[in-house]
Amino acid sequence: MNDYQIEINLSSAKKQKPAFDSLEFGKNFTDHMFIMDYTQGRGWHDPRIIPYQPLKLDPSAMVFHYGQSVFEGLKAYLTKDQEVLMFRPYMNMERLNKSNTRLCIPAIDEELAVQALKKLISVDREWVPNVPGTSLYIRPFIISTEPYLGVASSKQFQFIIIMSPVGAYYKEGINPVKIAVQNEYVRAVKGGTGNAKTGGNYASSLKAQEVAEETGYSQVLWLDGKENKYVEEVGSMNIFFKINGEIVTPELNGSILEGVTRNSVIELIKHWNIPLSERRVSIDEIYEAHKRGELEEAFGTGTAAVISPIGEFFWNGEKLCINNGETGQVSKKLYDTLTGIQRGEIDDHFGWIVKVDEETPVISAI
Amino acid sequence: MNDYQIEINLSSAKKQKPAFDSLEFGKNFTDHMFIMDYTQGRGWHDPRIIPYQPLKLDPSAMVFHYGQSVFEGLKAYLTKDQEVLMFRPYMNMERLNKSNTRLCIPAIDEELAVQALKKLISVDREWVPNVPGTSLYIRPFIISTEPYLGVASSKQFQFIIIMSPVGAYYKEGINPVKIAVQNEYVRAVKGGTGNAKTGGNYASSLKAQEVAEETGYSQVLWLDGKENKYVEEVGSMNIFFKINGEIVTPELNGSILEGVTRNSVIELIKHWNIPLSERRVSIDEIYEAHKRGELEEAFGTGTAAVISPIGEFFWNGEKLCINNGETGQVSKKLYDTLTGIQRGEIDDHFGWIVKVDEETPVISAI
Structure with missing residues (x-):
């Protein structure tokens, strides 16, 4: 039986904070x-808050060799009333456990994890930036630490949460980005780890990203690994299209990450009574819709960028320009609504917001 | 310009060595x-030999999050004449660079890496075990160390080599193992990272391995990710079949690892004038060959186990017993020849052996 009391060991010195009006993503x-x-x-034991410090791991620690690791990303926001809000942290912790299952990592207690988030943010409250567009990015992650070179599941892990005050993820901000469709490299395939948030998926994506950037594109559009035909994700985001008035997004098929922002966008679209379908969508369908003038919008969704409008696809030597390269109406409304809810400026009808400062329930042994 | 002089900083204390007659794999x-x-x-700089010690890394070091890492595995052996031999180390370092290319990691100097191996083994020469069947397992690996949470290639890396005296990889030794064919989970797909030696491939494989072990099988036979039909690898080894007198192994198709032992087995088979083909081989073909009584042998090849005979496949509810569950003639001959060459007991006609103690060429600046 574990006692889930979180021990707190405060740092004796405070670091110099970066200027909150010129924050880079994930560097401080x-x-x-x-x-x-x-x-x-x-089992899981000794949950604690400690001064930010290097990890000391044996060079044979399994994470360095066999990639058994998972992570999450979420954000906290400072409201005009100086409250700190988190956006759907329970959904992140639920997904962390789904990733754990796929990667043979023991499940964490989701309630404990959210309490840990609250306590950690409270301790470092001064780090939640107060400049428009900024937020506190939170990175929970689990790594395999057993010092052993056999290919097997680790018998030791660490669950760690670190936090970074951030500006916008894309330097372009809400401006549309240009995307190259990837025909050669594959991000994930059915039966693989595409629907888990694990390092290998991201390592695998770097090469295609490098190729895209060399040719002037900021992200990659991933097609499925089996037929190289169906749209899966864009960069490290989920993707949505508006085709002839209907919002279309690839269905969760086992190789697509179940994005928290994706889920929130779907809820909002339904709430607004805009037609929506989650289904297979081929790159040919997108091409044909564009040709007919029916591809009205395209955008990526993710925690880091929230909504990232797509202004151009490059596919098989052809450039498909979308909405004259401008941010579409639905993209803009989604961005404004989601960031409004996240910052406490728009009422949250969905129960998505969790306040950091609300009474923390006493955590009892389980 | 880098000066590739390797600095040596010796440990002041020696660790207690484990008993060489009861070594476990990868624990010491x-x-x-x-x-x-x-x-x-x-670029790459400051190559050095230091006392074995923990790595100190920022919790935001990219390897913990985005899995940008590669590794190699090779062995050194003590001969009866007290010489220390390595088996094809240049091929490992060449493959490390191929993995580096796929994972966007800067290439290492292969000659420098082999010199590093020689120096490190010389320094820890007492750790090369002298009991039959044992060897010194060597693990070169590269990890991304930049403290940054953006999804991009790291701007900092460490190349590390650690070594572990080992007994046999499989407790069963050269005895045949039972293998379950995997229909649900996928190890790799064309366009992915299957032909690179990177953590994500191994992380992805753990779940299927767990399922196989729960049902009494020691390894998984992987089918291709596109059609779930063609044989790719077995566990973390390449696979060979003997069908009606011909040796058959899956061709290198981009999702199969280019094994050093695989390559050596092919060379030996050709040298012995046994018919051999590298081609696509479907699980149905294996099933049909078995039905006709023509599936004479099956075995895995890899550095850790060298040759691992397969005594049984489990597929779609059926058990296919091979060669009465006994080690086949070719499997045995390959094992004896390869381990004989590796230990300096059989003449090396192929130029595979590199002596640790031979005059080390002066390493000059490049």
């Missing part, structure tokens, strides 16, 4: 971190 | 390790 980290250990037979 | 590590840093703009 707060004064503290959360950490919890897993040992086979003992 | 020698007194020293090799390490070299990469910084964008400066």
